[in-house]
Amino acid sequence: MKNLILAAALSVFALSSNAGVTTIDNPFQSNTVLKESVEVDHPLFAKGAGGAxxxxxxxxxxxxxxxxQAKQALKCGNTRLDRDKDGVPCESICPGG
Incomplete structure (x- = not known):
């Protein structure tokens, strides 16, 4: 009986915790304008990584x-854009560099 009550309580908690999940538009794929600045806590976007x-x-x-834009991001330290490490970022939009 205790297991049944525990399972029911966990189910209610799981359902209620998902109720607050919402999606946010990607500002790079739409004309959405952010009303306030957003700080990104990531080493690739640190102030010392290339400034403004x-x-x-x-x-x-x-x-x-x-x-x-891809070349600038690579200069700023986003090495994930150059998967084959040849110095050319995003080869689908920068073929041959």
Missing amino acids: QCKGLPRTCGQMANCE
């Missing part, structure tokens, strides 16, 4: 607007 030109850059190739 690094702040707010997209983090993935799919979010990049063009090759120049």
Whole structure:
């Protein structure tokens, strides 16, 4: 009986904790304007990693607007954009560099 009560209580808790989950539009894929600044706590976007030109850059190739933006993000330290380590980021939008 205790196990049944515990299982029921956990089920109610699990359902109620999911009720507050919402989605947020990706500002890089829409015309959404943020009403307030958002601080990103990630080493790739640290103030010492390249200053103002690094702040707010997209983090993935799919979010990049063009090759120049991808090159700037790579200079700012986002090495994930260059998977084969040849110095060319996001090869789908920067073929051959």
